Amino acid sequence: DAGVIQSPRHEVTEMGQEVTLRCKPISGHDYLFWYRQTMMRGLELLIYFNNNVPIDDSGMPEDRFSAKMPNASFSTLKIQPSEPRDSAVYFCASSLDLFNEKLFFGSGTQLSVL
Amino acid sequence: DQQVKQNSPSLSVQEGRISILNCDYTNSMFDYFLWYKKYPAEGPTFLISISSIKDKNEDGRFTVFLNKSAKHLSLHIVPSQPGDSAVYFCAAKGRQGNLIFGKGTKLSVKP
Secondary structure (H helix, E strand, O other), X not given: OOOOEEEOOEEEEOOOOOEEEEEEOXXXXXXXEEEEEEOOOEEEEEEEEEOOEEEEOOOOOOOOEEEEEXXXXXXXXXXXXXXXXXXXXXXXXXXXXXXXXXXXXXXXXXXXXX | OOOEEOOOOEEEEEOOOOEEEEEEEOOOOOOEEEEEXXXXXXXXXXXXXXXXXXXXXXXXXXXXXXXXXXXXXEEEEOOXXXXXXXXXXXXXXXXXOOEEEOOOEEEEEEO
């Protein structure tokens, strides 16, 4: 398996623009997570899905953030409009169970909002 | 407020010596703890874990110690190798089962 695949690897955009981050989880994994990494807060859980259904989005910072999982092999995280404080590394991860040591992360998307 | 705290942003150790990475937590209900390792431009990967019913778990050069009364755990790497240079995240299993991570500690092992 190719692992969790995220795109793009890097995104540079201007404040106010819409940003869409993409994720392909490992086939057969029922859970998909979106995390954000910053120096100040470390790895924060934004939202997670079970069988394509959003279960907990309490970590989504603002209404500007939205996430979808239209099918088992694809998820998006959208920021509209983007702000400089959204600059961070965004990780997607998937696992077989909600709690599983084997939480597989993608390589992340480095987002810079100017 | 951070429920999982890694108060040292960085640590530098000589090759062959012991590396000790520390982690504190605030919620006494946490019953499972993990360490993840992250290289630059890669996602974190699972390293080692410990259940709250234990106070030590060992896997090769890596040992995790848990002190429940102090709400403290530590990761020991002996001997340290240059390839161990990475960011190490401490994590706890939250009430819903999801992982709660700390800010990470960047370990540099000097040859």
